[in-house]
Amino acid sequence: MGKETDSSRQAFDRRLKQAMDRNNPDRAAEAPLQGSDITTVGTVLRAGTEMVAGLAVGVAMGWGLDRWLGCRPVFLILFSLLGGAAGVLNVWRLVRPQDALEDKPGPHAGPER
Amino acid sequence: MAAGSTIDALGQFELHPVLGGLGEALRFSQSPLMMIVASVAVLAFLYVGMRPKAVVPGRLQAAAEICYDFIHNMAVDTIGPEGRAFFPFVFTLFFFILAGNYLGLLPFSFAFTSHVAVTIALALMVFVLSVIVSLKAQGAKFFAHFMPAGAPVALAPLLVPIEILSFLSRPVSLSIRLFANMVAGHVMLEMFAAFTIMLAGLGLIGDALAVGPVVINVALMALELLVGALQAYVFAILTCIYLREAVAH
Numbered sequence: 001m002g003k004e005t006d007s008s009r010q011a012f013d014r015r016l017k018q019a020m021d022r023n024n025p026d027r028a029a030e031a032p033l034q035g036s037d038i039t040t041v042g043t044v045l046r047a048g049t050e051m052v053a054g055l056a057v058g059v060a061m062g063w064g065l066d067r068w069l070g071c072r073p074v075f076l077i078l079f080s081l082l083g084g085a086a087g088v089l090n091v092w093r094l095v096r097p098q099d100a101l102e103d104k105p106g107p108h109a110g111p112e113r
Numbered sequence: 114m115a116a117g118s119t120i121d122a123l124g125q126f127e128l129h130p131v132l133g134g135l136g137e138a139l140r141f142s143q144s145p146l147m148m149i150v151a152s153v154a155v156l157a158f159l160y161v162g163m164r165p166k167a168v169v170p171g172r173l174q175a176a177a178e179i180c181y182d183f184i185h186n187m188a189v190d191t192i193g194p195e196g197r198a199f200f201p202f203v204f205t206l207f208f209f210i211l212a213g214n215y216l217g218l219l220p221f222s223f224a225f226t227s228h229v230a231v232t233i234a235l236a237l238m239v240f241v242l243s244v245i246v247s248l249k250a251q252g253a254k255f256f257a258h259f260m261p262a263g264a265p266v267a268l269a270p271l272l273v274p275i276e277i278l279s280f281l282s283r284p285v286s287l288s289i290r291l292f293a294n295m296v297a298g299h300v301m302l303e304m305f306a307a308f309t310i311m312l313a314g315l316g317l318i319g320d321a322l323a324v325g326p327v328v329i330n331v332a333l334m335a336l337e338l339l340v341g342a343l344q345a346y347v348f349a350i351l352t353c354i355y356l357r358e359a360v361a362h
Binding site: 046052053085 | 276278279282283285293
C-alpha cells in the first residue's frame with residue numbers, strides 16, 4: 001500500500017511538472033511586457049531621437065538668439081555645435097554602463113585635449 | 114484617400130470639423146473628439162472593471178488590476194517611495210497615450226498622438242512638472258546639476274551650455290519620438306493600402322499582386338500594436354525617470 005501511494009505521488013509529481021512546463025511558455029511570453037526586453041527595445045528607439053532632439057534644440061536656440069540679437073550666423077553656428085554635443089551627451093547618458101555613473105568627469109575631460 | 118494613381122499619405126492627418134453644425138461652430142475636430150473617446154474608454158474600462166470589487170477578480174477586473182499594478186510598480190520602482198505621489202499622473206499619461214495610439218488604428222478613426230501639437234503639450238506638461246518638483250525638492254541646488262561634478266572649472270563655459278541644451282532637449286525628444294512613430298506607422302499603412310488599390314487597377318495580374326501589400330499591412334498592423342504600446346511605455350517610463358531625477362537630492 002505504501003508503495004502504491006509512492007507511485008501515485010510520483011505520477012502526481014510528473015503530471016504537476018508537465019502542467020508547469022505547459023504553463024511556463026505562457027509565462028515566458030508574458031514576461032517581456034514588464035521585463036528588461038521592452039526596456040531594451042525602448043532604449044534602442046530612444047537613441048536616435050535623443051540625438052536629433054539635442055541638435056534641434058541647439059539650432060532653434062541659436063537661430064532665436066541670432067534673430068533677437070541681430071548677429072546672424074554667430075549663435076547659429078555656435079549653438080549648432082553645442083546642440084550636437086548635447087545630443088551626443090544624451091545618447092551617452094542613455095547607453096553608458098550603469099557603473100559609469102561615477103566616471104562622469106572622465107568623458108567630459110576628454111575634449112579639452 | 115488614394116484616388117487613382119496618387120498617394121496622399123498625409124491627408125489622413127488633416128483636421129476637419131466633426132459632429133455637423135455644432136462641431137463647425139466650436140471648431141471641434143476629430144482630434145479632441147478622439148481624446149474624449151480615449152479618456153471615456155479608459156475611465157469606463159476601470160469603472161466597469163473594478164465594479165464587482167471581487168476578492169477573486171474576474172477577467173476584466175484582473176485586467177484592470179494588472180494595469181494598476183503595472184504602472185504602480187513602474188512609478189515606485191523608478192521614482193522610489195515618492196513615486197506613489199506621481200502614480201496618478203503617470204497612470205493617466207500612459208493610458209491616455211495608449212488609448213490614443215490604439216484607437217487611432219481603428220478604421221475611420223484618428224490618432225491624436227500623430228499631431229506634434231498634442232505630443233508637445235503632453236511633453237511640456239511633464240517637463241514643467243519635473244522642473245517644479247526639482248525646484249521644490251532641491252531648491253537652488255537644482256542649478257548645480259548643470260555643472261557636472263568634478264569637471265574643471267575652466268571647462269564650465271563649454272559644459273554648462275551643453276548640459277542646459279541637453280536638459281532642454283528632453284521635451285523635444287519626448288514629443289518628437291511619439292509623434293514621429295505614430296506618423297510613420299500611419300503613413301506606411303496608408304502607402305501599402307494605396308499600393309493595393311493601384312495594383313488592383315492593373316487587371317488580372319494586378320489582382321494577384323495586390324495581395325502582397327495587404328499581407329504587409331497585416332504585419333504592419335501587428336507592428337503598430339507593438340509600437341503603440343511601446344511608445345506609451347517609453348513616454349511613461351521617461352516621465353518616471355525625469356521625476357526621479359527631480360526628487361533625488
